[in-house]
Each structure stands twice: as C-alpha cells, then as structure tokens.
Amino acid sequence: MIIFDLNNDKKFFLLIAMLKLFLMSFLKDKKILIVGVANKFSIAAGIAKSMSDQGAELFLSYQSERLLKKVTQVGDPLGCKNYFECDVSDDSSIDLLIKEIENEWGYLDGIVHAVGFAPANELDGNFVDVATREGFKIAHDISVFSFTALAQKAQHLMKNRNASLLTLSYLGAQRTLPNYNVMGVAKAALESTTRYLANSMGADQIRVNAISAGPVKTLAASGVKSFKKMLSYNESRAPLKRNITSEEVGNAAAFLCSDLASGITGEILYVDAGFNITAMGDLSEAN
Secondary structure, eight states, X not given: OOOOOHHHHHHHHHHHHHHHHHHTTTTTTOEEEEEOOOSTTSHHHHHHHHHHHTTOEEEEEESSGGGHHHHHHHHGGGTOOEEEEOOTTOHHHHHHHHHHHHHHTSOOSEEEEOOOOOOGGGSSSOHHHHOOHHHHHHHHIIIIIHHHXXXXXXXXXXXXXXXXXXXXXXXXXXXXXXXXXXXXXXXXXXXXXXXXXXXXXXXXXXXXXXXXXXXOOOTTXXXXXTHHHHHHXXXXXXXXXXXXXHHXXXXXXXXXXXGGGTTOOSOEEEEXXXXXXXXXXXXXXXX
C-alpha cells in the first residue's frame, strides 16, 4: 500500500515536472543551421521538428526560390524566422549563407547537412553500365564536398562551443544495393569525410558525426526504382520487424547535436531498426 503525503508529494511531482521539462529541452538556446530541407515529408523536416521540440532555434537553407514555399511550410509552424537560399555547389553562395548567419546570430552550435544528389540516369541499372565521369563528379560535389565546404566556412562560428556537424548517410556506403550505384560510392566518401573532419576539427571542440538512416517514405525516395520493395524487404529483415520514421531520425539527430553527446565524434550512427546487423533472413523462408 502506498501512502502519499500531500505537501511532500506536491514537491515531488513539481520536481518530476521540472525534470521532464529539462529533458525535453536539451537543445535549449542552441542555434542550428539545417541545409537541405525540401518539403514537409523529407527526413530533414523530421530533424527540424525534433530539434525545435528540444528548444533549438533554427536557420533553414533551401536550394532555390521555387522551394521556399515548401520550406516555410516546415519552418513556420516551428517558429523559424530565418530562411536563406543556398546552392551548396557554389562556394560564393555558401559564403553568403554563413555571412547571413554571422550577422543574425554571431555564432553557430550545429549544422545538419541533409544534402544528396546524383543524376537519375545513374540510379537505374548495373553500376558499371550506367556510371559516367560527369555523374561521378556531380554526386561527389553536391553530396560530399558540400559537407566539407560548410565545415570550412562555418568553423569560426562554431569554435570552442561544443558545436556539432551532422550529415546523413545510408547503408549503401558499406554494402552494395540495387540501383544505388554512384550514390553508394558518394556515401562511402561522405562517411570517410565525417571521420577526417572529426579528427581535423576536434581541437576546436567541434564534433562531426553521421546518421545512416534506413529507408523512409519521402517524396525524394518515391522516385527511387523499386522503393516500395525496399521498404518491404527492410521491414521483413530488420530485427525490429518494421521500418523507421523521420521522427526517429530526428530524435537521433537532436541527441547527436546536443551536449548529451559531448563525447561522441567521428561516428556513424545507424537508425535503421537494426537492418545493418543482419546477414541472412529467416531460413524458413528459403526454398
């Protein structure tokens, strides 16, 4: 039998409420740039929501003017007041973005790099048949070097703040996947870049990590050949027997960009319901 003391219990429940408030605000007063929000169904949108829920103030960049309306549909409900057009393949455009942030905030606590692109014709077919020199350059410039460029140009705003750089990868960086082709090669380079940046920027107390997310239903993913089959296969093989959500990726991203992860750098965190650990499915399904 539990006996409650009203006066003491009020203090106890107040303490619990304060603790919950603290735990739900572990990004309070953090200023974070998210690069690559395309629409409200993107993984980057899920990250923006999770970070906002944890108290972060957001700055959202978008690729071109035609995307602004879709990006504000993500940011406005989260109280975001800062938007800026940025072409990550253009150094001068990145310079303007960082200058705008410096003028507005004076510093940065985190950057989320949610950018990836390869020509569509290189994401359908046998890798050796469809790969081109131009497609290789484009995929690596936009999907990989842009992360380094952002780190270089924003470093002075993040120095000695226990700041965090975060990018998004996929299992195709480590394993071959149908039709992923040059994007898998680019993601492998991105994961290596994560480690080299972590080593290079650690002395300035800047952490660099990546999330390798499982397949998520997004508008971008809907254009990937056989994506529905990928979702079904992932669900059947993953230990959790389900697919993940953009919210789950967002929660992991919020953690990695918070002081709770102050000792973590150079890591690739898998958020894929455990799919990456499996080597073979249920043998009862075999012929």
